[in-house]
Amino acid sequence: xxxxxxxxxxxxxxxxxxxxxxxxxxxxxxxxxxxxxxxxxxxxxxxxxxxxxxxxxxxxxxxxxxxxxxxxxxxxxxxxxxxxxxxxxxxxxxxxxxxxxxxxxxxxxxxxxxxxxxxxxxxxxxxxxxxxxxxxxxxxxxxxxxxxxxxxxxxxxxxxxxxxxxxxxxxxxxxxxxxxxxxxxxxxxxxxxxxxxxxxxxxxxxxxxxxxxxxxxxxxxxxxxxxxxxxxxxxxxxxxxxxxxxxxxxxxxxxxxxxxxxxxxxxxxxxxxxxxxxxxxxxxxxxxxxxxxxxxxxxxxxxxxx
Numbered sequence: 001x002x003x004x005x006x007x008x009x010x011x012x013x014x015x016x017x018x019x020x021x022x023x024x025x026x027x028x029x030x031x032x033x034x035x036x037x038x039x040x041x042x043x044x045x046x047x048x049x050x051x052x053x054x055x056x057x058x059x060x061x062x063x064x065x066x067x068x069x070x071x072x073x074x075x076x077x078x079x080x081x082x083x084x085x086x087x088x089x090x091x092x093x094x095x096x097x098x099x100x101x102x103x104x105x106x107x108x109x110x111x112x113x114x115x116x117x118x119x120x121x122x123x124x125x126x127x128x129x130x131x132x133x134x135x136x137x138x139x140x141x142x143x144x145x146x147x148x149x150x151x152x153x154x155x156x157x158x159x160x161x162x163x164x165x166x167x168x169x170x171x172x173x174x175x176x177x178x179x180x181x182x183x184x185x186x187x188x189x190x191x192x193x194x195x196x197x198x199x200x201x202x203x204x205x206x207x208x209x210x211x212x213x214x215x216x217x218x219x220x221x222x223x224x225x226x227x228x229x230x231x232x233x234x235x236x237x238x239x240x241x242x243x244x245x246x247x248x249x250x251x252x253x254x255x256x257x258x259x260x261x262x263x264x265x266x267x268x269x270x271x272x273x274x275x276x277x278x279x280x281x282x283x284x285x286x287x288x289x290x291x292x293x294x295x296x297x298x299x300x301x302x303x304x305x306x
Contacts, residue, residue, distance in 0.1 A: 022097070023174060023191045024066050024090060025224055026054060027242060027250045027266040028285050029215045034070040035086045036193045036217075037172035038103035039119030039160035042074040042082015046291035056281045062093035072103070077292070081106045086121070096149075098126040101156060114163035121156035125188055127181040150181035154188070170195040192218045207234040228252070238264075247271045254285070262287040 026032045031050050033040040049071040057063035072084030082105045090097040105119035128149030158172030175188045197213035204210065209232045216225040223245070230240035230252065240252035247270060254264035264285030 022188055023217060023219075024054070024068075024088065025217055025226075025244075026052065026066075026068070027226070027268055027281070027283050028052060028252065028264055029195070029226060030197075030211075030213060030228070030230070031262075031264065031285050031287055032068060032070065033160075033170065033195065034072055034084055034103060035068060035088060035101075036156075036174060036191075037119065037158035037160060037170045037195070038084075038101070038121035038156050039105050039117040039158035039172065040170060041072045041084040041103040041105040041117075041119050043105070043117055043160065043162060044289070045074050045076075046289055047071075047073045048287065048289045050285065050287045052286075053284045054281065055283075057279050058282060060279055064090065064092045066090045082117075082119075086123075094130045096126075096128045096130065099154065100124050101154065103156075105160070112164065114161055114165075114167075117160045117162070119156075119158050119160070121154075121158075123154050124151055125154040125175075125179045125181075126151045127184055127186045127188075129184055148181075148183040150183040150186075152179035152181055153177065154179050158193075166199045166201065168195075168197055189219050192220070194218075204231070208232070226250075242266075244268075260289045260291070262289075 023036070032052060034050075050069070052066075052068040054064070054066040054068075056065065066088060068086075068088040070084065070086045072082060074082050082103075084103045086099075086101045086103060088099050101121040101123035103119055103121040105117045108116045108118070110116060126149065128147075130147050155176040156172060156174045157176055158170060160168065160170040162168045170193070172193045174191045174193070176190065178187055178190060180187045194216040195214070197211060199209060199211040201209050211230045211232070213228045213230070214225065215228070216223060218224070225245045226242050228240055228242040230238055232238040235256050237256065238252070238254045242250035242252065244250065248268050249271065250266050250268045252264065252266040254262055256262055262285065264283075264287070266283040268281035268283075
């Protein structure tokens with residue numbers, strides 16, 4: 001009964017054209033830049049793949065669940081720029097959303113200050129509704145949405161500046177073309193993302209780094225921002241704290257169990273929520289980064305080349 005009531009309340013809002021803020025706000029945004037800003041593609045050296053899972057409002061039926069996969073590669077050893085792919089699956093009650101993007105970024109060096117990257121992402125957005133509720137009156141009620149699905153093109157654009165002194169600034173726009181799924185009467189509104197940060201290496205001692213980050217998402221109607229402080233200790237572990245403008249507070253922690261491997265976890269609690277701490281939000285991160293070793297130089301023993 002409670003589950004059906006929640007679905008009915010949800011449909012009051014989705015029965016008209018869907019245009020509320022739909023993009024995901026991840027607590028571990030520092031590992032998810034590729035999804036929201038194609039200019040960050042391949043900024044770091046080597047190949048990087050990231051898997052993330054978010055379970056929002058744990059143990060609440062129909063609560064949001066999100067899975068993300070990002071993979072990117074710096075192409076400097078073969079070409080110019082970076083290339084990557086980003087996929088996410090998002091489920092909220094009977095609503096399902098899938099998004100697949102192919103990204104490319106191109107670097108422009110600014111003297112000895114840093115590098116500006118410009119990136120574009122092109123792909124597809126799939127949206128569907130699969131109602132499984134019992135209608136309060138009749139299943140023929142025209143005001144209630146019926147099962148539907150559809151796919152349309154999607155596009156992102158972004159810029160990202162990374163200085164040689166540890167500063168970085170990113171600005172991006174997702175859903176440039178405002179893709180519409182007519183079968184579900186759904187439109188994905190444009191979203192704007194801003195990210196700025198500074199990593200201070202060896203601030204608290206050798207290999208003891210501190211990083212400060214601000215991440216903001218907006219659809220020009222509602223704004224949500226995260227401020228994060230993260231401490232990394234000697235390539236062994238990291239811990240962090242995040243404060244969100246929705247009066248949400250988050251704890252982050254992670255390990256580097258193997259070379260090039262990161263395991264991360266975060267837990268969110270909303271201070272104003274009527275839910276207990278048992279219904280907080282969990283996120284898991286698995287990240288792998290591979291940097292090809294520099295091939296050893298061969299030395300000739302010919303007497304002319306000594």
